[in-house]
Amino acid sequence: MEPDENAMEVRHLRKSFGVLKAVDGIDFELKQGEFLTVFGPNGAGKTTLIKILCGLTQPTSGTAKIAGFDVTEGNVEMRKEIGVISHATALYADLTPVENLMFFARMHGLSQPEEKAMKVIDEVGLSQRRNDRVRTFSRGMLQRLSIARAILHDPTILFLDEPFTGLDIHASNVLKEHLKRLHNRRRTILMTTHDISCGLEMCDKVALQVQGKFAFMENIADVNRDQFESMYFDAVRDNQFVMEIGS
């Protein structure tokens, strides 16, 4: 990726599932090193947006470029630039952290996979449990290992889909520290979350996604926190109302 190139460029992005518009004309761009937090009620299309941007699902229309690569082309080079953390940990429950990360290091074609695995395990503070089966881990430890998996190949862009879900306050703080460290290393980050304080604390830009659209997007410096919170809660309440009417 060129130094002055945008890390993400999304234009008129749409994704429909039958009559349901999960993503409905989203436009935005992120420069390298920027951190965008996307809030939105359940069913707003946040996960679908991330799935499109990391090439897991095809958009119905519109374009998205990640690290200069068109996401619709399924480019292998693009996947070298991205790391993804989602609700699902993408970790094999019967393998140890070392085995899991060695496997992903080999899949990424990294040299010295064991050393790389040990290094990131140490970075996320799981050295003591590196030889235990992942199945025995708590949610917080799984999420930390999931971060280790996502940053193993040192990606320039990170997608985080509700990473704070199910974490206690300690695990949440640990995760926050990791994210801050990654942000300081000029990693471009797009995170979806329902956690207002975590989401607003770390980001450079904030967006509110409602029924597939970005109803709001601003630099964090220009956002009045109280107004944003009230707008977010209204969106969640209205969405709940729409869902109840719909059902």
Next chain:
Amino acid sequence: MNLYFNQIAAIVWKDFVTELKTRELLSAMFIFALLVILIFIFSINLSIVKASEVGPGVLWVAFLFAGTIGLNRSFMLEKENGCLMGLMLVPADRTTIYFGKLISNFIFLSIMELFILPLFMIFFNIEILEYLGPLLMVIFLGTLGFCALGTLLSSLSSNLKTREIMLPILLYPLLIPIVIGVVRMTGQLLEGVPLLDMMKWVGLTASFDIIYIGVSIMTIDHILEE
């Protein structure tokens, strides 16, 4: 190209380490295949029916039904915790996932078959040692075709709620040419016909193996995509 083979090897390694730790797959397949053979043994009167006539059918029913358990488990392992998504995000051609799973399935199924074969020989009182080479060749061809198609269809059915039902429904009809070929060849081998005299069947089975692998390479990208 080295990276491509390394990625395939990594998937096979991961499946082996998992199986060594859990021992779920091989034991389940072996017990199931053994039960199938035992049920047939108790239901067939071998003093009336020739073992070489019914044996091949029983053997392949045991292999295929037990193999279906393995195939179902194969992509279930990848669906657990969203591991398949993790695999889709690595910078690898999607055919590496297919070939990695195909090789794992093939090796696990072959190991199970190697344990079942002597038991089959004992229960049916069939002397197979003198045809062992050609018989292993036939088993290789049948197992390869079964795994080639089964791996593709298990990746397809893994996204369905009714995956355990859908896999056999999709798999068995498409597998008929291979099943006919290998059952015929196994039967003739047990009657002392040399493999060289059944090259038509060898050709048919090998052709379907190649067709299934070819179709899988062409379609796996679309099948794995949501």
